[in-house]
Amino acid sequence: MRVLVVEDQMALRRQVAAALAAEGYAVDEAADGTDGEFRGATEPYDAVVLDLGLPGRDGLSVLRAWRAGGRAMPVLILSARGVWHERVEGIDAGADDYLVKPFRMEELLARVRALIRRSAGHAAAELTCGTVTLDTRSGRVTANGAPVTLTAHEYRVLAYLMMHRNRVVSRSELTEHVYAQDFDRDSNTIEVFVARLRKKLGTEVIRTVRGLGYTVGSEAA
Structure with a gap:
C-alpha cells in the first residue's frame, strides 16, 4: 500500500511519514501544494494525507484539482482550522475524512x-x-492460525492482493503500489516476493493468471 503525505511542516511531515512506514506503507512526501498536486495527479496512491495550509497552492485547491481530474484516491485532510464550516468545506471539496491538529498519531x-x-x-x-488472515491494525499475518513473519515488501504485496481479492492484479500495478516514488523499482522482483509468499503461506494462496498477473480469493483458495 502506498500513501502520499503533503505537509509543509518538515518535522510533522517526517513524523507522519515515519509512522506510516512503520505500519508497512510505502510513503512519498511533498512539502508544498504544487509538488503535492503533481504527485497526486500522476502517481497511484491508496491514500493521501493532505494539509490545508500549504505554500504554493493551498490544500483545498489541490484537492479540487485532483477530483476535477478524476483522481479518486481517499484523502484525509489535516488542518489547524477546526471550525465546523471549514470541515464542511473540506468534505464538500472531495475529502473523505478530516483531522484537526494537534492529533494523536494513533x-x-x-x-x-x-x-x-x-x-x-x-x-x-x-x-x-x-x-x-491479515490484520490491518497490527500488521499481523497468520496461516492456519500460526504467525508468519514477512518482510516489508512481502507484506505490501500480500496486503494489496488481499485488499483487492477476486481481482487480477498486474505486476506493474503491484510495483506502483509496493514501492515509493524514489525507490529503484523493478517489476521482476514482484515474482520474487510472490515466490517467497507462496513458500511461507502455501502455494494455493496466490494464483498466477498467465499473461495478466496475480489473484487471491475464492478462485485461488
Whole structure:
C-alpha cells in the first residue's frame, strides 16, 4: 500500500511519514501544494494525507484539482482550522475524512487504515483468504492460525492482493503500489516476493493468471 503525505511542516511531515512506514506503507512526501498536486495527479496512491495550509497552492485547491481530474484516491485532510464550516468545506471539496491538529498519531493511522479498507470495499479490519488472515491494525499475518513473519515488501504485496481479492492484479500495478516514488523499482522482483509468499503461506494462496498477473480469493483458495 502506498500513501502520499503533503505537509509543509518538515518535522510533522517526517513524523507522519515515519509512522506510516512503520505500519508497512510505502510513503512519498511533498512539502508544498504544487509538488503535492503533481504527485497526486500522476502517481497511484491508496491514500493521501493532505494539509490545508500549504505554500504554493493551498490544500483545498489541490484537492479540487485532483477530483476535477478524476483522481479518486481517499484523502484525509489535516488542518489547524477546526471550525465546523471549514470541515464542511473540506468534505464538500472531495475529502473523505478530516483531522484537526494537534492529533494523536494513533488516530491518524487508524483513519488511514479505515479509508484504505473502505475504498477497497472492506468493512472489517481483518482480511481473510482461505487459511491466511491479515490484520490491518497490527500488521499481523497468520496461516492456519500460526504467525508468519514477512518482510516489508512481502507484506505490501500480500496486503494489496488481499485488499483487492477476486481481482487480477498486474505486476506493474503491484510495483506502483509496493514501492515509493524514489525507490529503484523493478517489476521482476514482484515474482520474487510472490515466490517467497507462496513458500511461507502455501502455494494455493496466490494464483498466477498467465499473461495478466496475480489473484487471491475464492478462485485461488
